[in-house]
Each structure stands twice: as structure tokens, then as C-alpha cells.
Amino acid sequence: MASKLFTIALVVALAATLINIYVKRQGETRYLFHTEWYDPVSATVRKFLLSFFPRDNAVEMYDLRSQRLFLKRLAIEGLDEKDFYLGNTIVVLSRQLKITEYADSTTREIISSKRQRTFAMVKPDAVHRLGEVIDVIQSRNFEVSQMKMVQLTRAQAGLFYREHEGRPFFEPLLDYVTSGPVVAMELITTNAVQRWRETLGPTDAELARREAPDTIRAKFGKDKQSNAAHGSDSDVAATREIEFFFPSSKVHDIMVPQTTARFLNNTCCIIKPHAIAEGNMGSILKAIKDEGFEVSALQMFRMDKIQAEEFLEVYKGVVSEYPGMLQQLISGPSVAIEITSIHAGQTPVKFREFVGPADPIVAKELRPNSLRARFGENTVKNALHCSDLPDDGPLEVEYFFKILQ
Numbered sequence: 386m387a388s389k390l391f392t393i394a395l396v397v398a399l400a401a402t403l404i405n406i407y408v409k410r411q412g413e414t415r416y417l418f419h420t421e422w423y424d425p426v427s428a429t430v431r432k433f434l435l436s437f438f439p440r441d442n443a444v445e446m447y448d449l450r451s452q453r454l455f456l457k458r459l460a461i462e463g464l465d466e467k468d469f470y471l472g473n474t475i476v477v478l479s480r481q482l483k484i485t486e487y488a489d490s491t492t493r494e495i496i497s498s499k500r501q502r503t504f505a506m507v508k509p510d511a512v513h514r515l516g517e518v519i520d521v522i523q524s525r526n527f528e529v530s531q532m533k534m535v536q537l538t539r540a541q542a543g544l545f546y547r548e549h550e551g552r553p554f555f556e557p558l559l560d561y562v563t564s565g566p567v568v569a570m571e572l573i574t575t576n577a578v579q580r581w582r583e584t585l586g587p588t589d590a591e592l593a594r595r596e597a598p599d600t601i602r603a604k605f606g607k608d609k610q611s612n613a614a615h616g617s618d619s620d621v622a623a624t625r626e627i628e629f630f631f632p633s634s635k636v637h638d639i640m641v642p643q644t645t646a647r648f649l650n651n652t653c654c655i656i657k658p659h660a661i662a663e664g665n666m667g668s669i670l671k672a673i674k675d676e677g678f679e680v681s682a683l684q685m686f687r688m689d690k691i692q693a694e695e696f697l698e699v700y701k702g703v704v705s706e707y708p709g710m711l712q713q714l715i716s717g718p719s720v721a722i723e724i725t726s727i728h729a730g731q732t733p734v735k736f737r738e739f740v741g742p743a744d745p746i747v748a749k750e751l752r753p754n755s756l757r758a759r760f761g762e763n764t765v766k767n768a769l770h771c772s773d774l775p776d777d778g779p780l781e782v783e784y785f786f787k788i789l790q
């Protein structure tokens with residue numbers, strides 16, 4: 386009985402504190418989220434209630450364990466309303482906070498309709514034009530929140546398209562979607578399911594060219610079967626399809642599509658978070674292809690501080706930009722790429738030349754066509770990380786495409 390009374394008192398006290406903190410903000414738009422952060426010092430996951438105030442991009446955090454205000458309202462540069470959706474990780478004062486739940490019904494109603502997820506897949510016939518497809522995706526204000534190049538097995542393709550089993554086009558469809566790599570993506574925007582279907586256009590690419598020439602299938606598809614890309618047809622399908630390609634728990638199931646990494650004659654690069662946030666991912670991928678390099682594997686990662694420190698260890702104490710490089714790498718999603726080319730043994734050296742000098746200002750002078758000259762800003766925001774030495778490339782590819790899988 387005593388313990389029950391204590392629990393009730395605690396809940397009342399907690400509620401009262403929350404009311405104190407939040408009700409006084411009445412009249413001002415704010416969203417409430419449950420978030421968590423892995424605290425390396427206590428080796429535990431700490432849970433916070435987080436308020437976000439869109440007017441000034443400020444956050445306030447309440448520690449659910451100590452039941453105390455943890456962070457007074459503070460504007461966080463680079464944080465935006467669009468960063469707040471379930472499953473995303475935001476960075477607040479170097480802490481990577483994962484958003485685990487909406488903390489009230491108003492936030493759920495507003496954010497979940499604004500931030501709907503859908504599943505998109507670039508099919509084998511359009512993968513060589515991935516950069517252009519991503520340009521369309523970004524120009525229509527979709528955010529790519531997960532992405533992975535995979536090779537579907539026939540069994541996986543059959544499961545994915547099981548609703549079409551028995552139809553005359555089913556077996557040819559499986560031949561087609563297993564004929565080469567596909568790129569699976571989770572896209573987020575307002576009304577994402579419907580808007581992505583509209584962006585795709587009609588199933589038949591020829592019909593799309595006649596009736597909806599501005600759509601993805603009109604631009605990149607060939608016919609009724611080879612139609613460049615897929616999109617979920619409902620909210621429920623989107624959830625199922627996202628889970629199919631990006632399982633929420635690490636499962637070693639043969640039905641989970643696997644990376645296309647070859648681990649041979651390769652080098653590695655990372656499109657940095659700032660370049661993705663600035664909308665340059667598509668242009669960078671297109672430039673890499675136009676220069677004759679092949680993207681043989683690709684995946685979006687949200688690196689945590691421990692992973693970023695591990696990855697950048699060789700630069701610690703060696704380059705003065707190390708702290709900035711670390712912050713940049715954990716500031717948002719990045720895309721790791723395995724690069725191969727017809728130059729075989731020369732791929733690392735040739736690709737490094739194409740990426741250009743570490744300082745974009747120097748790159749603009751010496752190599753104006755290099756990726757850093759075109760997409761970089763300074764030595765930290767220099768658009769891409771690229772393996773330094775030929776021996777590093779395969780190790781970095783292994784890090785992303787084996788160890789972090």
C-alpha cells in the first residue's frame with residue numbers, strides 16, 4: 386500500500402513538474418517527443434522528454450530518470466522541424482538523441498501527417514541513373530531517410546511481389562527485378578505515399594511519356610515492365626516494405642536483401658552529411674558515374690560518436706580539423722559508397738584525384754572539376770571523405786558493408 390501511494394505521489398509530482406514546464410508555453414507551438422540517448426559514461430540508455438519549439442528551432446529537455454529539467458530552452462543551429470519524426474536521430478549538444486515516440490496526441494496528429502514515410506525502389510534498369518532519380522526526389526521535397534543498394538534473390542523478389550503471384554507477368558517480373566542491383570529507399574514528406582505514386586507516374590512507361598511526361602517512369606522507364614521505380618500503394622504497404630528492406634532489429638535472415646559490395650579492386654568514399662542536407666547527393670552520384678566510376682555498393686548510415694571516432698581514428702592528433710570532422714560525420718545521415726572502375730588496380734589513386742584536394746579552395750584552383758571543388762565549402766565541409774591510401778579503401782568498405790551491417 387505504501388509503495389502504491391509513493392508511486393501515485395511520484396506520478397502527480399512528475400505531472401505537476403511537466404505542467405510547470407510546458408503549460409506556461411501555452412499559445413506557442415511546441416511538439417513533445419520521447420527520446421533516448423546512449424550515455425557512454427554510465428553505459429545506459431537515458432530517456433528524455435524533449436520539447437521542440439519550431440519558431441526559434443529551440444529544444445528543452447526533461448530527464449525522465451532524475452525527473453529534472455536537463456536542458457533549458459536553447460536554440461540549436463541546424464535543427465529544423467523536418468528533423469522531428471519517429472525513428473530519426475537528432476544531435477543536441479553532441480548528444481545523438483533517437484526519437485522513439487510522440488509524447489502527446491497533438492504532436493502525433495500534426496507530425497505524423499506532415500512526416501509520412503513511403504517505400505521507394507529504383508529498379509535494375511534505372512540504377513545507372515540513380516543520381517538523376519535522386520535529383521527528382523530531392524527537387525520534389527522528399528527526404529531520403531534510409532537507402533541501400535541490394536541484390537534481390539528470386540525468393541526475396543517473390544515474397545516482395547507475392548500479391549502478383551499467378552499473374553502472367555509474375556515470372557518475368559522476378560527475372561527483371563533480380564537482373565541487377567536495386568536501390569531501396571525510405572522517403573519522408575507530407576502525404577508521402579500518394580505524392581511518390583504521383584511522382585512515379587503510370588505503371589506503363591510508354592503511357593507515362595504520353596500522359597505524364599514529367600514523371601520518373603516517363604523519364605527513366607522503358608515499358609510496362611521495365612518502369613524504373615516502385616512505390617508503395619498504401620500506408621500499410623509502406624510499413625511492410627520498409628521493414629522488408631530495413632528490418633528494425635538486426636536479424637540474420639536469408640529473406641533480408643543484402644548489400645552488393647564486392648570487396649575487390651575497390652575504394653571507399655562517404656558523401657558527408659552537409660552535402661546531403663544541401664541537396665547535392667544526386668549531383669555527386671551523377672558526377673561519379675559520368676567520370677567512369679561504378680557505384681558497386683551504397684548505403685545510408687547515421688554514425689554515432691563511437692563509430693565516427695573509430696572510423697576517423699587515424700586522423701586524431703594528426704590533422705587539426707579532427708574535432709570538426711567528427712562533428713560533421715555525426716551531424717546527420719551520410720552515404721557510404723564502394724567505388725569500382727575499369728581501372729582495376731588504379732581505382733583508389735584515380736578516384737582520389739577525382740575527389741580532389743582536401744581544401745575546396747585549393748581544389749577550385751588546382752582541380753576545378755574535382756568533386757570537392759564543385760560541392761565542398763571548407764576543409765571540414767568538403768563534401769566527401771575518400772580513402773587516403775590504396776590499402777585503406779578495402780578496409781573502409783569492410784567497415785561499412787560488413788562490420789556495420
Ligand SMILES: Nc1ncnc2c1ncn2[C@@H]1O[C@H](COP(=O)(O)OP(=O)(O)OP(=O)(O)O)[C@@H](O)[C@H]1O
Pocket residue numbers: 549554558587588609610611612614615616617618
Ligand atoms: N501487364 C504487365 N506486364 C508486364 N509487367 C507488368 C504488368 N503489370 C505490372 N507489371 C510489373 O509489375 C510491377 C508491379 O505491378 P503493379 O500492378 O503493382 O504496378 P505499380 O503499382 O504501378 O508498380 P509498383 O508496384 O512496382 O510500384 C510493375 O511495376 C511492373 O514492373
